[in-house]
Amino acid sequence: MLHTAVDTLAARDAQRIARHAPAADAARFLHPAQQALLHRRGWLTMLAPRSAGGAELPLPQVVRLEEAVAGIDGSMGWVLTLCAGAGWFAGFLSPELARSIIGTPHACLGGSGAATGYAEAEGDGYRITGSWDYASGAPMATHFTLNAQLRANGQSLLDELGKPRIRAFLVPAALVQLVPSWNSLGMRASASHSYRIDAQWLAKEHGFAISPAAATADGPLYRYPFYSLAYVTLAANVAGMASHFMQLAEECMRHRRHARAGLPMLEVPEVAAFLHSKQEAFAAARAHFYAVLDDSWARVAGGASLDAQEMQAVQASSLALVAASRAAVDGLYPYCGLYAAREDSTINRVWRDFHTASQHALLLP
Numbered sequence: 001m002l003h004t005a006v007d008t009l010a011a012r013d014a015q016r017i018a019r020h021a022p023a024a025d026a027a028r029f030l031h032p033a034q035q036a037l038l039h040r041r042g043w044l045t046m047l048a049p050r051s052a053g054g055a056e057l058p059l060p061q062v063v064r065l066e067e068a069v070a071g072i073d074g075s076m077g078w079v080l081t082l083c084a085g086a087g088w089f090a091g092f093l094s095p096e097l098a099r100s101i102i103g104t105p106h107a108c109l110g111g112s113g114a115a116t117g118y119a120e121a122e123g124d125g126y127r128i129t130g131s132w133d134y135a136s137g138a139p140m141a142t143h144f145t146l147n148a149q150l151r152a153n154g155q156s157l158l159d160e161l162g163k164p165r166i167r168a169f170l171v172p173a174a175l176v177q178l179v180p181s182w183n184s185l186g187m188r189a190s191a192s193h194s195y196r197i198d199a200q201w202l203a204k205e206h207g208f209a210i211s212p213a214a215a216t217a218d219g220p221l222y223r224y225p226f227y228s229l230a231y232v233t234l235a236a237n238v239a240g241m242a243s244h245f246m247q248l249a250e251e252c253m254r255h256r257r258h259a260r261a262g263l264p265m266l267e268v269p270e271v272a273a274f275l276h277s278k279q280e281a282f283a284a285a286r287a288h289f290y291a292v293l294d295d296s297w298a299r300v301a302g303g304a305s306l307d308a309q310e311m312q313a314v315q316a317s318s319l320a321l322v323a324a325s326r327a328a329v330d331g332l333y334p335y336c337g338l339y340a341a342r343e344d345s346t347i348n349r350v351w352r353d354f355h356t357a358s359q360h361a362l363l364l365p
Contacts, residue, residue: 008061009068013037021073024189025349028182029139031189034076043080044108047088049217052098054087056221059229059297060290063236070240074353075189077240079137081233086111086145088229089170091217092208098216101170104142110135111145115166117197119148125203126150128169131179131196138178138193144171146197167207175200186352212305220301227362228306228314232293234360235318239286241354242325245332246279248347252336265335275335278328285317285324292317322363329354 009017020031030038038044046062048054062084070077086109090098101107117130132146149164150157157165179194208214215222253265253275261268266275296306296314306314333340333351340347 008064009072013041014068014072017069017072017076021076021189022344022346022349024073024075026188028188029191030076030079030137034073035140038076038080038108039106044083045087045090045102047084047221048090048102049095049098049219049222051095051217052090052102054090054102056217056219058301059221059224059232060294063232063293064290066233067236067240067243070237070357071244072240073189074237074241074244074350074357075187077237078187078190078192078353078357081237082136083108083110083141085230085233086143088221089145089168089208089210091215091219091222092168092210093170093216094205095216097170097205101143106140107142108137108140109143109145109170110137110141112195113147115147115149115164117146117148119150119167119169119202119207120154121150121152122201125201126169126207127199127201128171128175128197129199131194133181133194134192135195136190136192138195139191141176142173144173144176144195145169146171168210169202169207171197171200171202171206175202184356186349186354186356188352220297223305224297224300225306225311228296228311230362231315231318232289234357234362235289235321238322238325238354238358238363239282239289241350241357242282242329245329245347245350245354246282248350249332249336249340250275252340252347253332256335256337271335275332278331282324282328285321289317289321319363319365322358323365325354326358 016033016037020033024031024034042055045054046057050056066077066081069080090102112132112135114132116132119126119128128148130148147166147168150167159165176195176197179196181194182192210226212223256265258265258268265271292313296310339345342348
């Protein structure tokens with residue numbers, strides 16, 4: 001039996017997510033019932049500091065929840081992950097501003113990591129201009145995060161290496177213009193649209209640095225390295241979708257006959273062994289991933305910092321899980337029949353979501 005993380009979700013919540021996933025995919029945004037669940041459970045602020053009104057959950061708990069949600073609906077898992085991840089930045093803002101943002105009714109932070117805009121110093125703040133892509137959950141965002149190149153008097157500010165200085169900002173949605181642009185094959189309901197800001201002024205306290213030394217909130221979450229956090233949360237999403245696909249693929253194979261052998265697929269020894277090998281390889285990579293995650297979290301929670309070798313282990317275990325997920329999905333798909341190619345089938349939606357989410361730049365082999 002393939003082990004999944006669905007048991008970290010209440011059965012009622014899991015059923016509600018699953019019930020509305022097809023409609024969300026068709027509408028190209030999360031169903032209102034899914035959105036309501038995200039807010040009611042406080043999941044969108046689960047990485048924000050308790051001092052600001054967030055849940056500040058332990059990272060291993062967060063990652064398992066994200067995997068579980070993605071294992072039911074990839075788009076909802078992705079929106080949860082990216083928006084909760086943006087909420088983590090509240091731990092690097094002034095406590096007053098963090099409380100104001102996280103305390104916003106139906107708070108939801110979205111954004112982009114690309115430095116595709118400019119922040120011109122002006123008075124006690126910056127004037128922001130630029131456009132950014134792939135803000136998952138954009139239609140429900142109350143605030144947007146972004147990276148921008150710093151300027152003064154029209155000239156780019158450079159760091160000690162002669163490269164443009166980059167700063168992160170958190171911007172109220174009222175200053176942001178959405179640009180509908182998300183027309184992907186999969187992850188349709190993530191509504192990962194573009195957005196732009198046209199010469200809007202922002203007070204300097206909305207800018208922040210992302211490093212343990214710059215954290216304004218106590219607690220191990222804000223001492224855990226940013227890229228390590230990104231790797232484990234993204235990999236967990238991909239694993240959740242792969243697990244869902246494998247379950248559906250096994251069901252397809254149970255009802256499909258092998259043309260040459262004249263037997264149900266799973267009664268053909270070579271096919272059954274192939275399925276089992278993919279399941280085992282995935283389970284092994286998943287177990288190793290969580291062992292590394294749990295160990296790294298224990299070290300940070302205990303007051304230590306992850307060294308370069310430990311951060312590399314987190315990255316390597318994440319990418320190994322993604323690789324096992326890709327091998328399973330791509331290997332099993334040909335055994336699923338034309339039903340898996342039907343756009344209105346659940347397995348096709350999961351396949352589309354998986355092959356869209358796994359294109360994230362951090363997940364390159």
